Amino acid sequence: MRDFRRLLASFLLLAGLAMPQDGNAATPAHPHDRLAPTPPMGWMTWNLFKEDISDKLIREIADAMVAKGYRDAGYTYIFIDDAWQGGRDNRNNIIPDPKKFPYGIKALADYVHSKGLKLGIYSDAAPLTCAGYTASLGFEEQDAKTFASWGIDYLKYDYCNAPVDVETAKRRYAAMAKALRNSGRDIVLGVCEWGPRHPWRWAYDAGGSVWRTTYDVRDMWKDVTGQGGMGILDIINQSDTLSQYAGRGHWNDLDMLVVGLDGKGGPSSDLGGKGCTADEYRTQMSMWCMLSSPLAMTNDLRNDDPTAKDILLNKDIIAINQDDLCQPAVPKGRVSNCRIYLRSLSGNRWAIAVMNDTDKPQRVALPFAKAGIRGRYSYKEIWTGKSATKASSWKGSLRPHQTAVFLLSK
Numbered sequence: 001m002r003d004f005r006r007l008l009a010s011f012l013l014l015a016g017l018a019m020p021q022d023g024n025a026a027t028p029a030h031p032h033d034r035l036a037p038t039p040p041m042g043w044m045t046w047n048l049f050k051e052d053i054s055d056k057l058i059r060e061i062a063d064a065m066v067a068k069g070y071r072d073a074g075y076t077y078i079f080i081d082d083a084w085q086g087g088r089d090n091r092n093n094i095i096p097d098p099k100k101f102p103y104g105i106k107a108l109a110d111y112v113h114s115k116g117l118k119l120g121i122y123s124d125a126a127p128l129t130c131a132g133y134t135a136s137l138g139f140e141e142q143d144a145k146t147f148a149s150w151g152i153d154y155l156k157y158d159y160c161n162a163p164v165d166v167e168t169a170k171r172r173y174a175a176m177a178k179a180l181r182n183s184g185r186d187i188v189l190g191v192c193e194w195g196p197r198h199p200w201r202w203a204y205d206a207g208g209s210v211w212r213t214t215y216d217v218r219d220m221w222k223d224v225t226g227q228g229g230m231g232i233l234d235i236i237n238q239s240d241t242l243s244q245y246a247g248r249g250h251w252n253d254l255d256m257l258v259v260g261l262d263g264k265g266g267p268s269s270d271l272g273g274k275g276c277t278a279d280e281y282r283t284q285m286s287m288w289c290m291l292s293s294p295l296a297m298t299n300d301l302r303n304d305d306p307t308a309k310d311i312l313l314n315k316d317i318i319a320i321n322q323d324d325l326c327q328p329a330v331p332k333g334r335v336s337n338c339r340i341y342l343r344s345l346s347g348n349r350w351a352i353a354v355m356n357d358t359d360k361p362q363r364v365a366l367p368f369a370k371a372g373i374r375g376r377y378s379y380k381e382i383w384t385g386k387s388a389t390k391a392s393s394w395k396g397s398l399r400p401h402q403t404a405v406f407l408l409s410k
C-alpha cells in the first residue's frame with residue numbers, strides 16, 4: 001500500500017500535479033468550488049435584528065432588495081441567521097418557530113426565489129445553537145434533506161456548544177458537507193467557527209465554501225474599550241495575511257458588513273459598538289472587497305440612508321470583490337504612514353488600496369511601484385471617481401481611517 005502511495009506521488013509529481021497541502025497554491029480544485037465561484041453577496045438578519053425575525057421581515061427585505069437595486073448589484077442571498085427554529089416534530093424533522101414563520105420556510109423560499117433571490121439558513125454543529133435553539137448534531141442527513149426540500153441555497157453552520165479540538169470540528173463540518181451533497185440540492189456551506197482552529201487550513205477540504213476568520217464584528221473601528229470585541233480594523237488585522245488560502249469557490253469570510261448600522265443596536269452594538277464614520281464604513285467595504293470576503297449587509301434596507309446606499313452599491317468596488325481572477329489582495333507594507341494593499345485583477349488590471357489606519361490626517365505620496373507594479377497606468381479612484389492617465393504615482397490626503405482604492409490598467 002505504501003509503495004502504491006509512493007508510486008502515485010511520483011506519478012503526480014511527474015505530471016506536474018501536487019498532493020493536497022496547506023493553502024491554495026497546491027490544493028487541487030474541489031467540485032464544490034462551483035457553488036460560490038465568487039464571494040456570496042446578500043443580507044443577513046443577525047447584526048441588527050438578532051432574534052426578532054419573521055416571515056414578514058424577510059419578505060419586506062426581499063422587496064427592498066429588488067426595488068432599491070441591491071439584487072441587481074449582485075446581492076442575491078438573504079441569510080436567515082439564528083432564532084428561526086421551533087424545535088423538532090414527532091418525526092424529528094426540524095421545524096421553524098410557527099409564530100415567526102407561520103407559512104413555513106418553503107413558502108418563504110418560494111417567495112424569495114420568485115424575486116430572483118436565494119435563501120440561506122442557519123444551524124450549529126452541536127445539539128443547540130449559540131442562542132440556545134435546536135441545532136443539527138446527529139441530524140445532519142435529515143436536516144440537510146429538510147433544508148433541500150424547502151429550497152434552501154446556503155447554510156451558515158455555527159460552532160457554539162461544541163468541543164474545542166480541531167479534529168472534532170473537521171469531522172462535524174465534513175459530516176454536514178456530506179449531508180448537503182447527498183441532499184439533492186446545491187447548498188453552499190458557510191463554516192462559522194470564528195478562527196480559533198484556523199479553518200483556512202481545513203474548512204475547504206471539509207466541504208466548506210467560506211469560513212469565518214474572526215469572532216463577531218462590532219459596529220466600531222477598533223476595540224478601544226478593551227472588552228475584546230472585533231472592530232473593522234481588528235478584523236482586517238486578523239485576516240489580511242490569509243489571502244493565500246482563498247481562491248475561486250473558497251473564501252475567507254470577514255463577517256457581516258456593519259455599513260449603515262450607525263450604532264442602532266442589535267448584537268453588533270455590544271462590546272463598545274457605538275457606530276462608525278462614513279470613512280470607516282467605506283474602509284470596511286473597500287477592504288472586504290479587496291480581500292474577497294463574502295458581503296453580507298445588515299442594515300435595515302427598508303429604511304436605508306443615502307450614504308450607506310452609496311457605499312453598498314458602488315459598482316467599482318463590488319466588481320473588485322467579484323473579479324474573475326479570484327485573487328484576494330495582499331499587504332505591501334506602508335507609505336506616508338498608511339498601509340498599502342495590491343490586488344491583481346482580470347484583464348491585466350490591478351487594484352491598490354491605501355488605508356490611513358492612524359488617527360490623524362495624512363498627506364500621501366504613493367509611487368505605484370511601492371505597491372509592486374512599475375510603469376505608467378490609467379487609473380480611477382473609485383470613491384471620488386477622479387481619474388488620470390499615464391500616471392506612475394498618486395499624491396493626495398487621507399482623513400483618519402479613510403481608504404482610497406485605485407483601479408489601474410495599462
Ligand code: GAL
Nearest residue numbers: 046081082130131158192216
Ligand atoms: C455567533 C455567530 C454570529 C451569529 C450568532 C447567532 O456564533 O458568530 O454571526 O450567527 O452566533 O447566535
